[in-house]
Amino acid sequence: MSLKLEYQKHILQFKFAAGTSRGVLRTKEVWILKVTDTESSVSVGYGEVSVIERLSLDFKLDFDVELGELSEAISGQIMPQSESGVYQLVASMVEEAKPAIRFGLETALLDLLNGEQFKVFDNDFYNHGRQIPINGLIWMGDEEFMLTQIEKKIQRGFRCLKMKIGAIDFETEKKILGSIRKRFGESELTLRVDANGAFQTKDVLKKLDELAQFGLHSIEQPIMPRQYHAMQLVCKRSPVPVALDEELIGVFGPKAKRELLAGIEPPFIILKPSLLGGFAATTEWIKIAEELGVDWWITSALESNVGLNAICQYTAEFSDLSYQGLGTGQLYENNFHSPLTIDGQCISYHPNLSWDLSPLRFGE
Numbered sequence: 001m002s003l004k005l006e007y008q009k010h011i012l013q014f015k016f017a018a019g020t021s022r023g024v025l026r027t028k029e030v031w032i033l034k035v036t037d038t039e040s041s042v043s044v045g046y047g048e049v050s051v052i053e054r055l056s057l058d059f060k061l062d063f064d065v066e067l068g069e070l071s072e073a074i075s076g077q078i079m080p081q082s083e084s085g086v087y088q089l090v091a092s093m094v095e096e097a098k099p100a101i102r103f104g105l106e107t108a109l110l111d112l113l114n115g116e117q118f119k120v121f122d123n124d125f126y127n128h129g130r131q132i133p134i135n136g137l138i139w140m141g142d143e144e145f146m147l148t149q150i151e152k153k154i155q156r157g158f159r160c161l162k163m164k165i166g167a168i169d170f171e172t173e174k175k176i177l178g179s180i181r182k183r184f185g186e187s188e189l190t191l192r193v194d195a196n197g198a199f200q201t202k203d204v205l206k207k208l209d210e211l212a213q214f215g216l217h218s219i220e221q222p223i224m225p226r227q228y229h230a231m232q233l234v235c236k237r238s239p240v241p242v243a244l245d246e247e248l249i250g251v252f253g254p255k256a257k258r259e260l261l262a263g264i265e266p267p268f269i270i271l272k273p274s275l276l277g278g279f280a281a282t283t284e285w286i287k288i289a290e291e292l293g294v295d296w297w298i299t300s301a302l303e304s305n306v307g308l309n310a311i312c313q314y315t316a317e318f319s320d321l322s323y324q325g326l327g328t329g330q331l332y333e334n335n336f337h338s339p340l341t342i343d344g345q346c347i348s349y350h351p352n353l354s355w356d357l358s359p360l361r362f363g364e
Helices: 063-074 083-093 099-114 124-128 143-155 170-183 204-214 228-237 254-264 279-291 305-315
Strands: 003-020 023-037 044-050 136-138 160-164 190-194 218-220 242-244 268-271 295-298 340-343 346-349
Touching (some): 023 063, 023 099, 044 099, 063 099, 083 099, 083 279, 099 279, 099 305, 124 305, 136 143, 143 160, 143 170, 160 170, 170 190, 204 228, 228 242, 228 254, 268 279, 279 295, 295 305, 305 346
Parallel strands (some): 160 190, 190 218, 218 242, 242 268, 268 295
16 A cells, blocks of 8 residues: 545634634634555555644744655655554654644545545544544633623533633633632632743742632743743642643653653643644653653634544543533534534544545545
8 A cells, every 4th residue: 555645725714703812813724644555546544734823843844845846755655554654754754843844644544544534543532433532612702702602601501611811801801710610610620721821930820829719720821931940830839720832842752751740840730732743742742641640632723623622532542530621613614524413512533424525626
């Protein structure tokens, strides 16, 4: 079985202006990969190259050039016959400084390996509709917009909310958190917040002290990454448990990963496969985190349903899952129709529903 790679760019349109502390998102570019077996017109695998501007390590790359070169390099390569073989081939063809491409190629090859449409991992999520609990994501905006999102999520059955903070007035954010806690105690509703590095080192501990009154489960990335000693101190002193997120981006190899986690000692880490370099890299993080007693959960990073499907299936490789961050597929006006479904506070795969990649025109 020899390989052929094609790719198509797709621009996702947000249903609303999605606010974070890094700015407002209205569109997002992705590249969908299609890997085929040249000896069989039936076998095909799909993957997604997904980057976030000013966050992904490789967002400045010219992906049309990169993927064109990869297409030439992979032409005629023999298809691996195991998951580990897929990871070895991808590592040999795509350098670790291009994590989005590694993620996309791993996904496409694993899909092709499993021989069924969009089956990236052979587990109960794809085969039997296993449900994965997820948090409801509350995007930044004015107070009314955020409260409306919260109300809708609670009405739909979410019992874990994650609120983006750090872009609007801190007093307003505290007011919103306070209004939630007045209605729902900690045993009724889990609250997570994500600062995306918005707090300054000079007053981060003061703000964390103020946030502690709301009984928060965790705060993601309170300060900007690459401030090692500051983050070490924040993790040690914060009354709100800290989860490293952006801090993990660009950290490669078991030695560097272990040094980071052992040195900073975070209670949690957030794992985003498309930002970390795919599933092999993510598994390495999980192995080291569990050895060090660091808890973790997996989060999508604004992928289309192609990438989200792969991340959900990977997540289902693990048992006893807490709330994961996998609900971002509903953000777009023009996402690809898929069997992914959110029922209440869980995401699942309904095989009676179909995929539709008709907006893509491979080979044209």
